[in-house]
Each structure stands twice: as C-alpha cells, then as structure tokens.
Amino acid sequence: MKQFFLTMGGVFAGLLLFFVILPFIFLTMIIGAASSSSKQATVANTVLELDLRGGISDQASSNPFAAFSGSGLSVMKVVDTLAQAEKDDHVKVLLLRLPEGGVTPASADEIRQAIRRFRASGKPVIAHSQGFQPVGTVIDSYMIGASASELWMQNTANFQVTGFASNEVFLGRAFEKYGVRADFEQRYEYKNAVNEYTQSDFTGPHREAMTAWMTSIYTSALANAASDRKQTPAALKATIEAGPYSAQQALSLKLIDKIGQAEEAEAEARRRAGSNAEIVEFGDYASSQGSRDGSGASAIAIVGAEGDIVTGRGGGGGFGGGSSIHSDDTAKAIYDAIEDKDVKAIVFRVSSPGGSPEASEQILAAVRTARAAGKPVVVSMGSYAASGGYWISSEADWIVAQPSTLTGSIGVYGGKFVLAPALARFGVDMRGISVGGDYSDAFSPTEPFTTSQRAAFSASMDKTYDEFVQRVSTGRRLPVDRVREIARGRVWTGAQAKDLGLVDQLGGVTEAIGKARELARIPASQSVRFKRYPKAESPWEALSSVFGVSSEAAHALIAIGGVMSDPQAEAAMRAIEADRMRSRGAVVMADTPLQ
Structure with a gap:
C-alpha cells in the first residue's frame, strides 16, 4: 500500500512537471530572452x-x-x-x-x-x-x-x-508553564543558542557577549560613517545619539x-x-x-558556502531560494578545485552560523587535502562564520573577515525536548518502546535523560568540544589552553577575533583574492582566471534530480511550494532540516541574532 501511494505520488509529480512546470519554465525563458534582446544593457x-x-x-x-x-x-x-x-x-x-x-x-x-x-x-x-x-x-x-x-x-x-538594539525571545517560563522540558547541555557558558529554550532572561555571560559584539559593530560602523562624512567618530556619535x-x-x-x-x-x-x-x-x-572570470593561465578557485551546515547532498535544492551548506557538495567542490591543474589557490567564501559537527569535519578534511596538495586555502568570511562555520575555516592558510563578521562561537550544544507531560495536560498520552541498549531511547521525547544516558551524552558533548578546540589549536597555531580560554562558545566580531588571533586580516573577498595570489606566488603583473564552485545545475538537471525517483515525490511536492515563494513551505522545510540536525545530538551552531 505504501509503495502504491509513492508510485501515485510520482505519477502526479510527473504530470505536474510536464503539464505545469515545464511550460512555465519555457514561458519564463521566452519572456526573458525577448526582454534581454529588446533592450541594450548599457x-x-x-x-x-x-x-x-x-x-x-x-x-x-x-x-x-x-x-x-x-x-x-x-x-x-x-x-x-x-x-x-x-x-x-x-x-x-x-x-x-x-x-x-x-x-x-x-x-x-x-x-x-x-x-x-x-x-x-x-x-x-x-x-x-x-x-x-x-x-x-x-x-x-x-x-x-x-x-x-x-x-x-x-x-x-x-x-x-x-543606536543599535537587539531583542531575544526566551521560552523558559512558557515551557515551564506548559510542562515542556528543554533537556539540553552546552559547552560552555557563552554557547547562547540554547538559552532561548532554557532561560527567561539573559544570563550574565549571554549579556556580556552580546553587549561586547554589539558595541564592536556599532563602533566600527560609526567610525566608517564618520570617516566618509569627514567628521570625528565622537562628534558623529554625539549627534546621532541626540x-x-x-x-x-x-x-x-x-x-x-x-x-x-x-x-x-x-x-x-x-x-x-x-x-x-x-x-x-x-x-x-x-x-x-556575466561573472568577472578574468583570463590567464593560472586560476583561483572561488568556493561558495552559505547557510546551515548539514550532511548529504543538496539534490537541486527544490524550487525555493533557501540556502544550506551540504557537506558532500561543498567537499566535492573543494576536491574538484584540487584536481584542476590550472587552479593554484582556493578562496573559500564562508557565511554560516554552523550546524552539524560531522558535516563540518567532512568539509574541513577537504580543506586539509587542498593544503596537502600544495594549493593554499584562504577563507573569506561573510556575515557569519561562527561555530561550525569557524570549524570549517579553522585550518585554512589565511582567514579574512569583515570587522563586523560574527565568528568564533567555538562550542557545542545539544539535547531534546520532553513533550509527554505537556501533551498529557490535553489528554494526549505519549508512550515509547525501545529495544537494544540503554541509550537507544536517549532522545525520546517521553522522558528526560536517565543518569546513564546523560553521562554518555555529556561525554559525547565533551568529545566534540575537545575536537573543535584541537582543530582551532592546530589551524591557528595556538596552545590548547589559550583556545579554551577564548572559546567557551563565545561569539566575537571579526575585529575582536583578529586581536585574539582567530582571524588574520580584516577585509572582504577582494582582499582574500589578493592574499591567495600572494600565497600561490602569482605575480601581480600576471592575469588570473576565477573558477567558481560548486557549479550551478541547469534547470533540467535540477528537475531530473527532484523528480528522478518516486521515493522523493513527496519531498518534491513540498518543494514545489517554493515556486511561488510560499513562506510556510519554506519555513517547514527549514524546521525539518533543523530538527534532523538536533536529533543527532551535538550541534555546533551559533545563535544568529541579526537574521
């Protein structure tokens, strides 16, 4: 019966593809071509x-x-x-x-x-x-x-x-009122992403860290605006704050x-x-x-990575515009650049608040391989390169960040929501059955961790944290004790991170490309090409990927909502992906208060 419904879903998806989506795409292409041909760009x-x-x-x-x-x-x-x-x-x-x-x-x-x-x-x-x-x-x-x-x-x-203000929503009291238990652990006190579930107000470390990075961003923006307006930062600050x-x-x-x-x-x-x-x-x-791809015998690869870090492949990404960093895709992009004999260096553009430690490690392994192959890797940090975003950056040859990039957050959290008591208040009884060892139902939403489960989970959290610290120590050539001192889950701005040795240079992708040329010993007088990875799929490849197997029909039908930018469909897909990450235990994810 299940196979019947899956087959019928595939048939429906195929009919939708050929009678609705393909004509829509053809029409869009025709209109776009007519528009572009009827008017000169400049x-x-x-x-x-x-x-x-x-x-x-x-x-x-x-x-x-x-x-x-x-x-x-x-x-x-x-x-x-x-x-x-x-x-x-x-x-x-x-x-x-x-x-x-x-x-x-x-x-x-x-x-x-x-x-x-x-x-x-x-x-x-x-x-x-x-x-x-x-x-x-x-x-x-x-x-x-x-x-x-x-x-x-x-x-x-x-x-x-x-000025600059940021607001946080804390669910601690609401969870307590309705019987939801947020059974989480964090490494360590500055790993604030979990606080929205467990607290009703800012903790001391949470307030301290947010005040510090907000002040850094505000001060940097004021200084830049004052310079451009030919005023002193103090004078501009006094004027705008009045x-x-x-x-x-x-x-x-x-x-x-x-x-x-x-x-x-x-x-x-x-x-x-x-x-x-x-x-x-x-x-x-x-x-x-078109893209500014340049010319010349030597090439610099530009590998892009934006969004939450998850395992697996993107599979065309559906029809929505949301972004995730899929570890198979991103690692493959780096390996493709390694295998290209023309590529002399790699600029790895990272904009991510983090995600799965396993996915992050897979991508970092590709970075290590590139360096071992003699191809320097320069990371250019975007809006965020925190937690898992820093993990995948940590062992690059050089790290460039904007003064206001949010980075660091070297820490880990994980846990589960215990929902059974809350549901019981409404006459809904949740029960579980498990077979195997004691840890088999550790992430069941029916009961809190047992003592032995918590000990095992806590040990896995410590292991992930220690691995994270070790990678930063190795990549940044800092003593482990020093990394532990500046880590503890704390978010830093790029300007703060540079002072701490977590970042090498302030700037953007232009500065990162300049450093990649230098490390690859490409003379300034010599032209250079840019090769961009991962390469975008054509619409036909993406359609084949989405509709190619009947078992994916249900996912495809959900993704179709993205054609019309259905915010509920996109939110549902993001929630499913986030829940998938949490169910695996440890998460190297920073809070993203500016999104």
Missing part, C-alpha cells in the same frame, strides 16, 4: 541603479530556481559587478536606493568597500533614503549611505539612527547632503551621467556582463 551614458531595499544574501544561489523566490541580489554579485562597472566607460554614475531598516553588518562593510572602490575610479555615487527606521542594524544602512558622494533623503522621512531628527534637521546637522524625492535624485544622477542618460537596473547590468 547605453553611452548609463546610471547603474543598486536597490538594496529587497534584501540581500551573501552569495548567489547555485539553485537554478532561486530566481523565483527573491531578488537574487547577493554581496558577492555586488562586489563583482561594481568591479566591472568601475572599468566600464558606459557607466557614469551609481544610484543607490537604501533600505529603511538595517543591513547585516558584514554585508554592509563589504558593500561600502565596493562603493569606495567605485568612487575611487572617479565616478560619483548618489544615495537616496526614504527614511532610517530603528530596525536592526540601521547604523549600517546609514554607513552605506555615508559612503556615497551625496546622501539624499525624502522630505517627509525621519532620521532615526540613534536624535531622532526630521529630514530638515538631519540636513542642518550635516548628517545628509540633500532633501528630495527619489525621482529628483534620479534626475540628478542622469544629469551627471550626461545627455540621453538612462537608468539601468543592477540585475540587468549584471546579467549582461
């Missing part, structure tokens, strides 16, 4: 418009269907495209549309650096804001705007950049340069670009240019 005087209001990921997705679920804008694409635009004689001006809320700090750092390189080519940048709202790290949105040649603001908008302000007040305090509607800023950008200037959207320009 004109003699082009204003390139970069709109950051729709959100931004760290890296472009390798999923061929990701375009259906979002804007497709990524930090790596912004850096790559602006590097091309600064050398393109057609592009005269960059027009920035700023978000009202915050931007992930490390992303803001890297975008600012790319904008400053664009300006250094002699081309102006006009930024327009419809207000700065106190949501997330709004100081970083302002920092991006401050890097422009001119910062405009709408007349009715408010300048509410007065706010909020109206647009007129912000102008009088020299926090912005002009007041005007978006259309007026566009008109000014066109005027500066020259006669018959046209505005070209960033995505259209990027598509017309």
Whole structure:
C-alpha cells in the first residue's frame, strides 16, 4: 500500500512537471530572452541603479530556481559587478536606493568597500533614503549611505539612527508553564543558542557577549560613517545619539547632503551621467556582463558556502531560494578545485552560523587535502562564520573577515525536548518502546535523560568540544589552553577575533583574492582566471534530480511550494532540516541574532 501511494505520488509529480512546470519554465525563458534582446544593457551614458531595499544574501544561489523566490541580489554579485562597472566607460554614475531598516553588518562593510572602490575610479555615487527606521542594524544602512558622494533623503522621512538594539525571545517560563522540558547541555557558558529554550532572561555571560559584539559593530560602523562624512567618530556619535531628527534637521546637522524625492535624485544622477542618460537596473547590468572570470593561465578557485551546515547532498535544492551548506557538495567542490591543474589557490567564501559537527569535519578534511596538495586555502568570511562555520575555516592558510563578521562561537550544544507531560495536560498520552541498549531511547521525547544516558551524552558533548578546540589549536597555531580560554562558545566580531588571533586580516573577498595570489606566488603583473564552485545545475538537471525517483515525490511536492515563494513551505522545510540536525545530538551552531 505504501509503495502504491509513492508510485501515485510520482505519477502526479510527473504530470505536474510536464503539464505545469515545464511550460512555465519555457514561458519564463521566452519572456526573458525577448526582454534581454529588446533592450541594450548599457547605453553611452548609463546610471547603474543598486536597490538594496529587497534584501540581500551573501552569495548567489547555485539553485537554478532561486530566481523565483527573491531578488537574487547577493554581496558577492555586488562586489563583482561594481568591479566591472568601475572599468566600464558606459557607466557614469551609481544610484543607490537604501533600505529603511538595517543591513547585516558584514554585508554592509563589504558593500561600502565596493562603493569606495567605485568612487575611487572617479565616478560619483548618489544615495537616496526614504527614511532610517530603528530596525536592526540601521547604523549600517546609514554607513552605506555615508559612503556615497551625496546622501539624499525624502522630505517627509525621519532620521532615526540613534543606536543599535537587539531583542531575544526566551521560552523558559512558557515551557515551564506548559510542562515542556528543554533537556539540553552546552559547552560552555557563552554557547547562547540554547538559552532561548532554557532561560527567561539573559544570563550574565549571554549579556556580556552580546553587549561586547554589539558595541564592536556599532563602533566600527560609526567610525566608517564618520570617516566618509569627514567628521570625528565622537562628534558623529554625539549627534546621532541626540536624535531622532526630521529630514530638515538631519540636513542642518550635516548628517545628509540633500532633501528630495527619489525621482529628483534620479534626475540628478542622469544629469551627471550626461545627455540621453538612462537608468539601468543592477540585475540587468549584471546579467549582461556575466561573472568577472578574468583570463590567464593560472586560476583561483572561488568556493561558495552559505547557510546551515548539514550532511548529504543538496539534490537541486527544490524550487525555493533557501540556502544550506551540504557537506558532500561543498567537499566535492573543494576536491574538484584540487584536481584542476590550472587552479593554484582556493578562496573559500564562508557565511554560516554552523550546524552539524560531522558535516563540518567532512568539509574541513577537504580543506586539509587542498593544503596537502600544495594549493593554499584562504577563507573569506561573510556575515557569519561562527561555530561550525569557524570549524570549517579553522585550518585554512589565511582567514579574512569583515570587522563586523560574527565568528568564533567555538562550542557545542545539544539535547531534546520532553513533550509527554505537556501533551498529557490535553489528554494526549505519549508512550515509547525501545529495544537494544540503554541509550537507544536517549532522545525520546517521553522522558528526560536517565543518569546513564546523560553521562554518555555529556561525554559525547565533551568529545566534540575537545575536537573543535584541537582543530582551532592546530589551524591557528595556538596552545590548547589559550583556545579554551577564548572559546567557551563565545561569539566575537571579526575585529575582536583578529586581536585574539582567530582571524588574520580584516577585509572582504577582494582582499582574500589578493592574499591567495600572494600565497600561490602569482605575480601581480600576471592575469588570473576565477573558477567558481560548486557549479550551478541547469534547470533540467535540477528537475531530473527532484523528480528522478518516486521515493522523493513527496519531498518534491513540498518543494514545489517554493515556486511561488510560499513562506510556510519554506519555513517547514527549514524546521525539518533543523530538527534532523538536533536529533543527532551535538550541534555546533551559533545563535544568529541579526537574521
């Protein structure tokens, strides 16, 4: 009977594929081709418009269907495209549309650096804001705007950049009230990801660590904005913290340069670009240019990794735009780069809060192999490279991070939720049966750990923590005792991590590529190619992967919800993946309060 339903599910999925999805894809391709052929990407005087209001990921997705679920804008694409635009004689001006809320700090750092390189080519940048709202790290949105040649603001908008706040939800009291027991352990007191389940308020270490990294991010953003606005950090800090302000007040305090509607800023950008200037959207320009792959006999591999770290393969990733680092895929990407004789060094771009220690170790083993093969590995850290994200980075030849990257979190946690008492209050009885050894039902939600189970689980936690510490000690050439001292699960910013010896250099992917060239002994005068891994699947390969076996039909039908960017479907898939990781015991995962 089960096989019958699976077969029927496969038949249904096949019918859906051929009569709904394939025609949809063909139509999309035809429309896209007609659109691209009917309009030139650049004109003699082009204003390139970069709109950051729709959100931004760290890296472009390798999923061929990701375009259906979002804007497709990524930090790596912004850096790559602006590097091309600064050398393109057609592009005269960059027009920035700023978000009202915050931007992930490390992303803001890297975008600012790319904008400053664009300006250094002699081309102006006009930024327009419809207000700065106190949501997330709004100081970083302002920092991006401050890097422009001119910062405009709408007349009715408010300048509410007065600091940086973060809120946490604690479920400890609710769990206690409803009879849910969060039976977790952590290594050690700064491993705060578990606190949302076990506490009702910040613990001392939790508050200490968050205050420290928030202060580091805030101080860094203020210093950058002050430098770009030609003020001292102390003066800018005093001014913004005395706010909020109206647009007129912000102008009088020299926090912005002009007041005007978006259309007026566009008109000014066109005027500066020259006669018959046209505005070209960033995505259209990027598509017309392609990747900045360069030329030359020597190549540098750029391996991308964004999201939670899990074991296995991506399998096409469904139709949604969500990201995970699948250990088989990422390790294979590194091994492919090792086997390519043209590749002389690897830049490993990591943006991850962590995940499975087994998956992390598999990826780190590939990094070790690359180094043993004589191919230097330089890690470029994105928004996060914490916990498992640091594990996979720890033994690289060189680590580059943004000042505001969240990294470290060298620690581990794990456990389970005991749900039976809570369900019993509603007349639902949960019972379990097990065969085998005492540990066979250790992760049953019916009962807390027994004494022997807890001892065994605690020993496995200690083992994972010790292995993590040892890898950091080996990779960073630090004594084990020193690593234990600065670890304990604590999150650090890139700036703090550099002072501690966990990071070698502050910067972005541009600086990481420069270091990779140096380590590979590629002369600065010699051209270099970039090879990007993992290679994106074509839509046909992804469809084959998703629909190829009937046992995957149910998963495929769920994934189809991602075509329409169904947030409930995407949330369900993420929850399933997270639960799968937790059920394995230890997790090297950092809290991600900026997402």
